[in-house]
Amino acid sequence: MYLIDQHTKKIMEECKEYARAAGLTFNDETLEYIVTNRDMISLSPKNMIPTLYDYWVHDVEVLKEQGKYKLYPHNPYETVINARPAISFYNDNNPDWLNIMIFYHVLAHIDFFQNNILFENTWNDDFVGLALADKRLIENLRSEKGRWVDYVIEFSRSIDNITGYFRTLPKHLSKEKSTSLSKLHFYFDIFLQEILKVSPRLIFKEIERYNSIGHTNQELAESVFFSEVKTKYPEFNAKFENYVSEEPAPIDIMDFICKHSPFLKKQENRWMQSVMTIVRNTSMYFSPQIRTKIMNEGWASYWHDELFRNDKRIKGHEVDYARVNAGVTSISRVGLNPYAIGLRLIQHIEELADKGKINVDFQKINEISQRDKYNKKTKKGKETIFELRKNFSDFMLINTFVDQDFIDKNDLFVVGKRVNVEKGVYEYYIKSKKAEDYKNMLLDSLYHPPYIKVDLNKTTDKNLYLTHQFEGKQIYKPYIPDVLIGLEFLWGGSVQLETTEIISAEKETDNESEGYTFRKVLYTMKDRKIEKTNL
Amino acid sequence: MPENIYKLYKKLKNRGLSPDRLQIIERELEYYNRKNARNRLAEIEMEAISGLYDANDFELFIGIIKNNNFAVSIQTLDDLLERDKKREEDGFPRKIRIGKFIKPDKYKKEQIVVVPTTTEPKFYHDNATTQKEDETGGSGEGEEGEVLGEQQIEPTEGEGEGTGAGQGEGAEHDISSDAFDLGKMLTEKFELPNLKTKGKKVSLTKFQYDLTDKNRGFGQLLDKKETIKKIIETNILLGNIDENNEFNAEDLIVNPKDEIYRIMSKEKDFEAQCVVFFIRDYSGSMQGKPTEVVVTQHLLIYSWLMYQYQNNVQVRFVLHDTEAKEVRDFYTYYKSAVAGGTSVYAAYEFVADIIEKEQLAKENNIYIFHGTDGDDWEENGERSIAAIKKMIPDLSRMGITVAKNAWTSIDKTTTVENYMNESGLLKDKAELIKMDTFSAEEATESRIINGIKKLIS
Numbered sequence: 001m002y003l004i005d006q007h008t009k010k011i012m013e014e015c016k017e018y019a020r021a022a023g024l025t026f027n028d029e030t031l032e033y034i035v036t037n038r039d040m041i042s043l044s045p046k047n048m049i050p051t052l053y054d055y056w057v058h059d060v061e062v063l064k065e066q067g068k069y070k071l072y073p074h075n076p077y078e079t080v081i082n083a084r085p086a087i088s089f090y091n092d093n094n095p096d097w098l099n100i101m102i103f104y105h106v107l108a109h110i111d112f113f114q115n116n117i118l119f120e121n122t123w124n125d126d127f128v129g130l131a132l133a134d135k136r137l138i139e140n141l142r143s144e145k146g147r148w149v150d151y152v153i154e155f156s157r158s159i160d161n162i163t164g165y166f167r168t169l170p171k172h173l174s175k176e177k178s179t180s181l182s183k184l185h186f187y188f189d190i191f192l193q194e195i196l197k198v199s200p201r202l203i204f205k206e207i208e209r210y211n212s213i214g215h216t217n218q219e220l221a222e223s224v225f226f227s228e229v230k231t232k233y234p235e236f237n238a239k240f241e242n243y244v245s246e247e248p249a250p251i252d253i254m255d256f257i258c259k260h261s262p263f264l265k266k267q268e269n270r271w272m273q274s275v276m277t278i279v280r281n282t283s284m285y286f287s288p289q290i291r292t293k294i295m296n297e298g299w300a301s302y303w304h305d306e307l308f309r310n311d312k313r314i315k316g317h318e319v320d321y322a323r324v325n326a327g328v329t330s331i332s333r334v335g336l337n338p339y340a341i342g343l344r345l346i347q348h349i350e351e352l353a354d355k356g357k358i359n360v361d362f363q364k365i366n367e368i369s370q371r372d373k374y375n376k377k378t379k380k381g382k383e384t385i386f387e388l389r390k391n392f393s394d395f396m397l398i399n400t401f402v403d404q405d406f407i408d409k410n411d412l413f414v415v416g417k418r419v420n421v422e423k424g425v426y427e428y429y430i431k432s433k434k435a436e437d438y439k440n441m442l443l444d445s446l447y448h449p450p451y452i453k454v455d456l457n458k459t460t461d462k463n464l465y466l467t468h469q470f471e472g473k474q475i476y477k478p479y480i481p482d483v484l485i486g487l488e489f490l491w492g493g494s495v496q497l498e499t500t501e502i503i504s505a506e507k508e509t510d511n512e513s514e515g516y517t518f519r520k521v522l523y524t525m526k527d528r529k530i531e532k533t534n535l
Numbered sequence: 536m537p538e539n540i541y542k543l544y545k546k547l548k549n550r551g552l553s554p555d556r557l558q559i560i561e562r563e564l565e566y567y568n569r570k571n572a573r574n575r576l577a578e579i580e581m582e583a584i585s586g587l588y589d590a591n592d593f594e595l596f597i598g599i600i601k602n603n604n605f606a607v608s609i610q611t612l613d614d615l616l617e618r619d620k621k622r623e624e625d626g627f628p629r630k631i632r633i634g635k636f637i638k639p640d641k642y643k644k645e646q647i648v649v650v651p652t653t654t655e656p657k658f659y660h661d662n663a664t665t666q667k668e669d670e671t672g673g674s675g676e677g678e679e680g681e682v683l684g685e686q687q688i689e690p691t692e693g694e695g696e697g698t699g700a701g702q703g704e705g706a707e708h709d710i711s712s713d714a715f716d717l718g719k720m721l722t723e724k725f726e727l728p729n730l731k732t733k734g735k736k737v738s739l740t741k742f743q744y745d746l747t748d749k750n751r752g753f754g755q756l757l758d759k760k761e762t763i764k765k766i767i768e769t770n771i772l773l774g775n776i777d778e779n780n781e782f783n784a785e786d787l788i789v790n791p792k793d794e795i796y797r798i799m800s801k802e803k804d805f806e807a808q809c810v811v812f813f814i815r816d817y818s819g820s821m822q823g824k825p826t827e828v829v830v831t832q833h834l835l836i837y838s839w840l841m842y843q844y845q846n847n848v849q850v851r852f853v854l855h856d857t858e859a860k861e862v863r864d865f866y867t868y869y870k871s872a873v874a875g876g877t878s879v880y881a882a883y884e885f886v887a888d889i890i891e892k893e894q895l896a897k898e899n900n901i902y903i904f905h906g907t908d909g910d911d912w913e914e915n916g917e918r919s920i921a922a923i924k925k926m927i928p929d930l931s932r933m934g935i936t937v938a939k940n941a942w943t944s945i946d947k948t949t950t951v952e953n954y955m956n957e958s959g960l961l962k963d964k965a966e967l968i969k970m971d972t973f974s975a976e977e978a979t980e981s982r983i984i985n986g987i988k989k990l991i992s
Contacts, residue, residue, distance in 0.1 A: 080592075147618065150618075151625070159657065159658070160657070161657050161659075162658060293588060297592075331674040332673065333673055334671060334673045335671055336671055338588075341672070411674050411675055412673070413673050413679070414670055414673070415671050416668045416669075417668050417670070418668055423685070428673075429680060429682045430677050431679070438672070441670045449657075449658065449660070450660055473661060475658050475659065476659045478656075479654075479659065482628070483657060
């Protein structure tokens with residue numbers, strides 16, 4: 001691993017100028033390294049962080065059949081790592097024109113890392129440096145404690161996808177704003193519907209009243225609205241206060257175990273807390289990356305295309321570029337390519353904003369030709385995509401902007417896989433061309449770990465009680481005992497997990513009337529033995 | 536296989552068959568037909584389909600293909616195994632698993648790589664239970680319902696789903712080296728009983744200690760001739776000896792390093808030879824699980840032999856349906872496609888024939904491992920038994936694995952079991968012939984390994 005030569009570095013610096021001129025913002029300093037395939041082998045299990053702590057599983061590496069359970073979305077590693085300065089990797093025989101293209105791609109990644117608010121918590125530190133310190137600490141501990149260090153790493157890693165990442169984010173949201181939001185939410189969703197149980201007609205009436213106030217006076221809408229509520233339901237405020245104070249704070253199990261485990265609190269086990277913290281911080285560092293894969297790749301692809309096509313250095317290499325670019329950003333006939341989808345969405349959004357289509361009036365139009373023709377010439381495209389890059393995650397991007405226009409424009413569809421018994425084959429077929437289905441398919445393939453929290457009422461020093469918030473999918477069963485055995489060790493007492501299982505109802509006939517029943521179950525791990533009871 | 540499978544079918548039918556047997560035979564025929572029909576179809580084979588998190592900049596831009604073959608990065612398999620053993624002592628389940636065949640590269644031809652693997656269990660959502668079908672994205676022309684491509688459920692070239700053999704063209708591959716590692720893990724992990732303590736000749740390799748190795752500078756016995764040669768050599772280099780003139784031995788300089796000694800060393804002595812026949816039923820009824828189980832078991836046995844006997848075992852591979860054939864290497868053996876009907880005797884006679892013709896029994900221990908689902912078109916097994924009886928004097932051990940397929944209930948005995956039991960061979964020659972029966976559907980890795988233990992106990 002060595003730095004790129006001066007000639008190539010000069011190209012990089014030129015690229016930075018063009019990128020800045022186009023509006024991208026990033027720190028001045030960057031480091032570019034040449035890596036060999038051999039380097040890659042040792043770097044990729046460590047997510048390209050050369051200084052990440054050593055762990056034996058990295059050596060064995062998880063060789064799961066690709067996509068078998070779609071269980072193992074490993075942290076995406078990048079050409080660029082989000083360090084200070086940002087580090088990027090190359091191989092040494094790229095021609096200059098290709099380097100220019102890659103540099104633009106890389107610079108857009110750096111811009112994304114340094115501006116998207118999901119990365120907020122990574123802005124203040126250099127992770128490579130932190131990781132090095134952590135690695136040394138772990139090495140040190142290992143020389144004292146031997147393999148027990150690896151057990152603690154292993155058990156910590158078994159829950160490192162449940163870190164409460166999002167809870168650490170919304171610092172910048174002002175408190176006032178969030179409470180007033182929830183006051184409205186409380187009024188409509190809970191107060192009217194659950195406490196008063198009023199008729200839907202009345203709720204709609206109230207919503208209409210709120211909207212009409214909002215039209216005339218945006219800022220004062222809420223206070224005006226609630227002043228009337230107060231006269232109508234004098235008990236509202238008290239109920240609301242009650243509700244706010246009652247709402248339990250969500251608990252991140254990793255943090256909770258680290259801070260409250262009676263076992264870890266013992267003097268001789270304190271070192272384990274440091275190990276847990278290292279594993280947790282590492283996972284936190286990668287969290288924004290895996291939640292912005294489509295955004296990030298789409299953004300980088302958008303800019304390498306935009307910048308390189310307008311760069312005079314492309315001259316003579318237009319065809320070469322077109323080939324490489326097509327390889328990266330063409331939409332697969334079957335399969336999902338985050339580069340392609342991200343790029344198309346960003347271009348789609350830019351066009352929407354340029355024509356002023358991102359507003360309520362446009363959304364009300366149903367007629368296709370009218371929708372097509374609609375053009376307010378607002379030219380807000382660039383501004384909008386920069387906003388997008390600042391504030392959006394993959395989920396928000398897909399949930400907000402995958403619509404029928406987008407699907408139709410790019411000829412997208414959902415591909416289903418079914419068995420053809422006659423021919424003894426799996427058939428891949430076009431299952432749906434509806435935006436709704438396509439959106440759900442995309443959302444379903446996004447990284448989404450289960451939400452599991454600590455039940456404080458049922459947890460004691462002798463027993464850790466976890467509850468899984470069921471979201472329509474059960475937890476992958478074969479792994480449950482393995483995880484719980486580790487948690488039992490970390491807690492120093494039995495561990496229970498309350499979760500929901502899906503039982504497919506007996507199929508009596510051949511017609512595929514899929515029926516599921518749900519059953520609440522409780523796993524208990526005690527003395528390294530697992531037991532399951534129905535609740 | 537030509538159409539004589541139908542002739543055989545007709546012959547058997549004319550002789551009269553019980554409805555059960557007819558059903559079994561017809562099912563196999565159906566597989567055979569279906570497979571032939573399928574081969575005739577021009578198919579669009581789907582490439583591996585990528586999901587959202589599969590692509591990355593390295594593959595797409597930098598030109599460095601993510602190398603998934605981590606077998607290369609494992610430098611200390613011993614350490615890993617040692618660590619795994621410790622886990623048990625510490626009261627945690629073992630984590631390193633074996634015998635998984637992976638296809639490391641979706642772009643290249645399929646490869647079989649045997650590596651230790653492990654998983655990192657976490658709480659994950661399980662998509663499998665709620666999704667009726669796998670879904671992914673796609674684009675381009677076409678209407679809803681249009682079929683874009685097909686992928687075989689039962690691959691033609693290879694078999695076994697997922698964990699079994701790969702499909703595709705037989706890329707060149709040296710399975711032996713991987714098998715060696717796997718064997719090493721097996722002996723250490725499961726402590727299989729040693730074949731050599733049971734065979735008729737005690738050991739395959741014998742170590743002898745002799746003063747055969749040479750060492751410079753020190754040792755047990757000075758080798759005078761070699762030492763003088765070395766001294767002359769040194770002095771030629773130093774210019775003390777001129778080839779045209781006489782020289783005085785006293786003028787020669789003796790470097791202590793020139794003294795050549797003989798030292799004790801371990802010598803391998805191949806005493807007993809050993810030939811192992813692997814026989815696999817690859818008839819239609821073996822499709823899916825039974826094949827996977829048999830192939831896995833044979834791979835494990837093979838790996839273990841490779842390790843234990845350091846490649847000194849001669850291994851022969853025989854496949855059979857209604858006819859038997861020998862294939863040249865394990866790779867072909869393991870990848871070959873499911874074909875027609877079942878006649879066990881064909882294989883036994885074939886092997887007996889080889890043993891006789893090549894006079895193998897004279898100098899070798901002979902071991903036979905046979906994997907089948909227990910179906911046999913020959914109901915009374917007359918010819919099979921005859922063939923076994925013919926081989927018995929030459930055998931050191933014959934191990935038959937019956938991996939029952941899904942439609943055979945576990946308490947119902949199969950044809951092969953029936954005639955083996957009736958023949959009394961399992962009792963009379965208990966030392967030489969072992970049979971192990973289990974349901975292929977429920978066979979786990981540990982069950983398969985237990986099966987091996989049973990066969991070679």
